[in-house]
Amino acid sequence: VRELRLREGRYEAQLVDHIIIIGFGLGGRHIADAADAVNIPYAVIDANPDTVRTERAAGRIIYHGDATCEPILTHAGVQSARVVVVAISDPVGTSRVVEQVRLLNPRVHIIVRIRYFAQSETLLSRGADEVIPEEYEATIEIFTRVLHKYLVPREEIETMVGSVRERGYRMLRPARLASDECDLLL
Numbered sequence: 001v002r003e004l005r006l007r008e009g010r011y012e013a014q015l016v017d018h019i020i021i022i023g024f025g026l027g028g029r030h031i032a033d034a035a036d037a038v039n040i041p042y043a044v045i046d047a048n049p050d051t052v053r054t055e056r057a058a059g060r061i062i063y064h065g066d067a068t069c070e071p072i073l074t075h076a077g078v079q080s081a082r083v084v085v086v087a088i089s090d091p092v093g094t095s096r097v098v099e100q101v102r103l104l105n106p107r108v109h110i111i112v113r114i115r116y117f118a119q120s121e122t123l124l125s126r127g128a129d130e131v132i133p134e135e136y137e138a139t140i141e142i143f144t145r146v147l148h149k150y151l152v153p154r155e156e157i158e159t160m161v162g163s164v165r166e167r168g169y170r171m172l173r174p175a176r177l178a179s180d181e182c183d184l185l186l
Contacts, residue, residue: 015041015061015077022067022097023088024051027113031085032060043076068096070104078104086112086128091119095126102127140164 019035019042021028028044035042044062046052052064065072067086078084084101086094094112101110110128114120117133124131140161147157 014080015043016080017082018042018077018080020045020073020076020078020081020084020101022046022084022086024048024055024062025087025089027087028085031087045072045076068093068100070100073100073104078108081105081108083109083111086110089115091115094119095123098123098126098128 019031019040021031021042021044024032024044024046028046032042032044042061044055044060045065045067046055046062047064047066049064052062055062063072063076065075067073067088078101084105086097086101088094088097091114094114098110098112101108109130111130111132112123112128113132113134114123115134117136120131120133143164144157144161147160148154
């Protein structure tokens with residue numbers, strides 16, 4: 001959904017209830033492609049000027065800059081975003097982005113892709129709502145393929161994957177999210 005706002009004497013489109021994708025590597029591209037497929041509006045922030053030039057030419061809403069800086073987040077519409085996905089490879093930068101986003105929009109849902117499970121607690125304490133550790137998902141994919149080679153039935157593998165994800169991601173959910181889920185069941 002877009003609204004028009006007056007800026008410097010002219011009207012421009014403003015994203016509302018959108019996704020902000022921070023980092024436009026493989027993960028960021030997949031998120032954008034999925035959003036395109038179901039018509040969810042999004043804006044991208046990336047630090048690589050070549051990526052920004054290429055993607056702008058392709059028609060994407062993408063901003064060049066450092067997502068730890070308030071002006072770039074504001075320009076991407078962080079105050080009116082529903083979800084922010086942080087998909088950068090720098091753990092220190094990721095932590096700073098999460099803090100800044102949370103400061104600018106206490107209601108936005110922040111999902112962070114991280115490399116290692118050990119980084120989870122820090123990011124949750126800084127305001128991330130969900131963290132997705134690459135090492136965790138990679139190990140699930142590896143054991144799935146191993147079980148498949150041993151001809152374990154697909155349904156049984158899917159049950160195991162569901163169980164492993166439930167146990168693992170339960171540890172990564174903030175207490176407020178877990179209590180909200182319980183409230184929904186009442």
